[in-house]
């Protein structure tokens with residue numbers, strides 16, 4: 253035994269390389285009878301080694317740090333004094349049934365249940381945190397996907413609305429154009445009717461004028477005929493008068 257491992261009572265058992273470790277990397281209770289050449293990677297529970305503590309304090313301690321049973325020389329009233337190699341407190345065998353990989357010695361060392369549960373709690377906390385983190389990240393990812401899909405939909409809706417507005421504008425333009433055309437057509441029809449009426453009036457007036465002209469001309473004609481007849485009669489009477497004078 254080295255100096256470090258020796259105690260003032262000479263019966264300290266570190267349990268080094270002699271204990272059954274229950275913890276493998278699969279976290280299942282696979283017992284492994286470890287030796288000093290255990291592969292560290294096969295353990296993933298690493299209790300923290302308490303720093304800034306008197307590593308020889310257990311020598312003066314007379315009670316188990318976990319159950320407060322008196323420890324010392326193996327006897328009827330006293331439990332065997334052991335040392336937790338992670339918190340360096342005196343501990344009884346009942347309260348330190350396990351050994352775990354020690355980060356300093358790199359072999360399996362006795363651990364008290366307080367240190368062991370603390371390491372389990374740490375591990376669960378870390379696992380829980382990483383689990384929660386993963387869940388949150390997954391949720392964030394899902395939310396982001398939903399947001400992206402929503403944005404895509406919104407963009408499509410906005411595009412459709414733009415298209416609809418454009419179409420409605422075109423429709424309004426067309427309606428306006430049709431109305432303008434109708435107005436123009438109505439005004440053309442009006443104009444045409446006016447023209448027709450005017451032309452009819454002109455025609456009527458002209459007919460009347462022509463008729464009057466004809467009548468005037470006929471009157472003049474008949475006057476002239478009369479005059480000619482009178483002249484002829486006069487001429488005849490003149491001729492007959494001359495004959496009487498000659499006879």
Ligand SMILES: [Zn+2]
Nearest residue numbers: 316319344347
């Ligand atoms: Zn105890």
Ligand SMILES: [Zn+2]
Nearest residue numbers: 336339364367
């Ligand atoms: Zn401990």
